Amino acid sequence: MTSAEIEPRPTGGAVAPGAPPPWEQLGPAPHAPVRAALAERLFRHAVRELPVRIALAGGERLGSGGTGSPLMRIERPSEFFNRLGHAGKIGFGESYMAGDWTSPEPAELLTPFAARLAELVPGPLQAFRRWVDAHQPESDRNTxxxxxxxxxxxxxxxxxxxxxxxxxxxxxxxxxxxxxxxxxxxxxxxxxxxxxxxxxxxxxxxxxxxxxxxxxxxxxxxxxxxxxxxxxxxxxxxxxxxxxxxxxxxxxxxxxxxxxxxxxxxxxxxxxxxxxxxxxxxxxxxxxxxxxxxxxxxxxxxxxxxxxxxxxxxxxxxxxxxxxxxxxxxxxxxxxxxxxxxxxxxxxxxxxxxxxxxxxxxxxxxxxxxxxxxxxxxxxxxxxxxxxxxxxxxxxxxxxxxxxxxxxxxxxxxxxxxxxx
Known part of the structure; x- marks a missing residue:
């Protein structure tokens, strides 16, 4: 959800006539180790003080939430961070679609993220938004x-x-x-x-x-x-x-x-x-x-x-x-x-x-x-x-x-x- 602020813009979005809908085109996680490493650092920083529990496969725990706080299970950390690094906010949602992360109550989990949306990325990095954030395809314009x-x-x-x-x-x-x-x-x-x-x-x-x-x-x-x-x-x-x-x-x-x-x-x-x-x-x-x-x-x-x-x-x-x-x-x-x-x-x-x-x-x-x-x-x-x-x-x-x-x-x-x- 965070790395789109500093990562290259993903391409695509338009659907050609007769093409399968976007959700049917979701493929395996891309291999982007450098971007994945950067995305992981940003994600860890973003969730450090969020009142949530984040459990990574392997046993590591992130977030400041205690027992009873919303739970996010990162089932496949490598795939999750690669999607996040490759496509930022789009990759965060795609990783849920792919099952890279799960939650027993996703709305409760996402609420603290939404409440601090403007603060999840460090201030100095937000200045790069216009260069790295993805832009809507020309084909999606509402002519x-x-x-x-x-x-x-x-x-x-x-x-x-x-x-x-x-x-x-x-x-x-x-x-x-x-x-x-x-x-x-x-x-x-x-x-x-x-x-x-x-x-x-x-x-x-x-x-x-x-x-x-x-x-x-x-x-x-x-x-x-x-x-x-x-x-x-x-x-x-x-x-x-x-x-x-x-x-x-x-x-x-x-x-x-x-x-x-x-x-x-x-x-x-x-x-x-x-x-x-x-x-x-x-x-x-x-x-x-x-x-x-x-x-x-x-x-x-x-x-x-x-x-x-x-x-x-x-x-x-x-x-x-x-x-x-x-x-x-x-x-x-x-x-x-x-x-x-x-x-x-x-x-x-x-x-x-x-x-x-x-x-x-x-x-x-x-x-x-x-x-x-x-x-x-x-x-x-x-x-x-x-x-x-x-x-x-x-x-x-x-x-x-x-x-x-x-x-x-x-x-x-x-x-x-x-x-x-």
Whole structure:
């Protein structure tokens, strides 16, 4: 997780048409003894004061944690440090996928790492980030064609896979969920909160940017709104249309396979739940200008966004990470400051309200991971192997750790467009 700060950038990331997905291309650990030695020194320094227990095969122990602290078992130290030296943060995740290290509770283990993410690499070495950190491939840029490919690589994995760990509403975004709470109830509460922020009621002409599997469209149509919802995922569009029809709401909801930049018309309200993370830094102004263009004067908008600290956004916005390579190509989390600045600079809207529930997202992810693990047999029966299992386990635990530590948060922003006289 640390050596990417000083090691040469790994190559790759783009997926050629017809090529196997990235997780199926994971090969043996590279042989990079010099880089591995340097990565090991940095790793030992980084974990020296972390409240974790790290057990290396052979009996050595690292970390400052005592009995009961999160445990990391480095099963194959040579492979682990070679991957870490070769690809840094990407190698850390890949080594979990390969089984080079394990943990009985990976989210608890990763939380202390996330809490001190900015401090894991010694300060003097952080100055080398721009020369050694990997950069996102040009092919992952969110042009209209690139966005379709990026969305396809994640959301078109399989509707059946997502159905095995989401709740009955098929809502794939964070909820204000209390520990041990009912996930479905929390998701419905979240959808209602976003619709309330946008002032959606009977007769509202609503645009939803990012359909998901139709849960918000159904909820809005049940209020009497006329909904246009857009997605770039063919599988999501098909299942969303089926779910909307099953609810008897097809006459109120128009599901389109369409980029947000290509939408035409004017709407009384716009809602966009966790879609801004897929826009990319270059296109954030375009996204906010689209909201402004499509919203009538006096209309309201609500967006839900996962956020990271602004200083970390500035430091890492050009980096290429394990999440980019394996989960969300082309993605980037904004900061609260970034969102507020774009509303001021690129719209005629004003922020009327905002609310956060990062702790609820941590519990949402915990329950997703619990369901994913419990239902893995059914997912495997769909034709997926152990590499995908460990990839998704790491992704969900890694994300949960971000919210548990406070490094990540999630916000709903309510905006109003000034009525022009």
């Amino acid at each position: 209209t064609a690139g966005s379709r490919n990026n969305i396809h690589r994640h959301y078109d994995l399989s509707n059946d896979v997502f159905a095995r760990f989401l709740d009955e509403t098929m809502t794939y975004s964070g909820a204000p969920l209390l520990p041990g709470g009912d996930l479905r109830e929390a998701q419905v509460s979240k959808l209602d909160s976003a619709l309330d922020l946008a002032g959606v009621r009977s007769g509202t002409r609503l645009l939803e940017i990012g359909t998901g599997w139709g849960s918000l469209s159904v909820r809005a149509a049940q209020r009497g709104a006329a909904v246009t919802t857009v997605t770039l995922s063919e599988q999501q569009r098909a299942l969303a249309a089926d779910r909307i029809a099953a609810a008897g709401l097809s006459d109120r909801v128009d599901v389109r396979l369409c980029d947000y930049r290509e939408v035409q018309g004017r709407y009384d309200a716009i809602v966009s739940i966790e879609m801004i993370e897929a826009v990319g830094a270059q296109y954030w102004p375009t996204y906010f200008r689209a909201l402004d263009r499509l919203l009538v004067d006096g209309g309201s908008a609500a967006i839900q966004a996962i956020t990271m600290p602004h200083d970390r956004l500035r430091a890492t916005k050009d980096s290429y990470t394990w999440i980019h390579k394996y989960v969300f190509p082309g993605g980037l989390l904004p900061s609260v400051e970034l969102i507020e600045g774009n509303v001021r600079a690129n719209t005629g809207m004003v922020l009327a309200e905002r609310r956060a529930f990062g702790a609820g997202y941590a519990e949402t992810l915990r329950q997703w991971r619990e369901r994913f693990t419990a239902n893995w047999g059914e997912i495997a029966a769909l034709g997926f192997g152990d590499l995908l299992h460990r990839m998704w386990e790491f992704y969900l635990a890694y994300s949960e750790a971000g919210f548990r530590s406070g490094y990540l948060d999630v916000w709903q922003f309510g905006m109003r467009k000034t009525a022009r006289s």
